[in-house]
Amino acid sequence: MADILGAEVDEEGFLVDLSDWTKEIAEQMAKDDDVDLSDEHWDVINFLRDYFEEYQIAPAVRVLTKAIAKRMGKDKGNSKYLYTLFPYGPGKQGCRFAGLPKPTGCI
């Protein structure tokens, strides 16, 4: 099994134990993907973590986009903006950095 800073990850790089998550792990995952985490990235990562805490699921991209539009405005709640931040997909890559499981229904 692979690990990131000592935390076990699955074959797609998602944390096996969600409680292992730290900001340092998120930063290391981003570095491995050549992404420099900005405040805008952290807004989305924190949103995903709050969403998971409240609903116990990682939201589908469509739901994530709509929910971000509602809370942070349309200029951020659109897929172009979110894909600019997370080129491998706001659901898949965003959830991985946030220490969440792969979104339900994400292929």
Next chain:
Amino acid sequence: MATKKFMYLNRRSSFGTVYAIESLEVVLIAAAFEQDVSLAFIDDGVYQIVEGQNADGIGMKNFSKTFHALGDYDINKLYVSAESLEERGLNVDDLMPLAYEDEDDDWAEKPSIKVVSNAQLSKIMSEQDVCLSF
């Protein structure tokens, strides 16, 4: 792709078997295909949406919280059998206040749960293209 009417029947309580959580997972996956989806809660299935569930003692995820996300997935028809509630000494106030925001009505928050008689439920079931029972 033509829209079909899908109904998911939930007949068992939240924990003890995997039926309840598996049903919810299938519902969330199927939601991506933008079909007309409704859920029905019959028999012990009504326990799935009772307010105040706590799974800490059995080491399971309290997935009842996930029902609150269904509105975000445009799933807003949750039919509950009146007879099944009554047989278990429950009423609608014992259930989670599940709601959705109506896009066509200035995002007004509306309840998703509809308590119906078994006769009404069987009529709604007969109007479906697909019924999946869990």
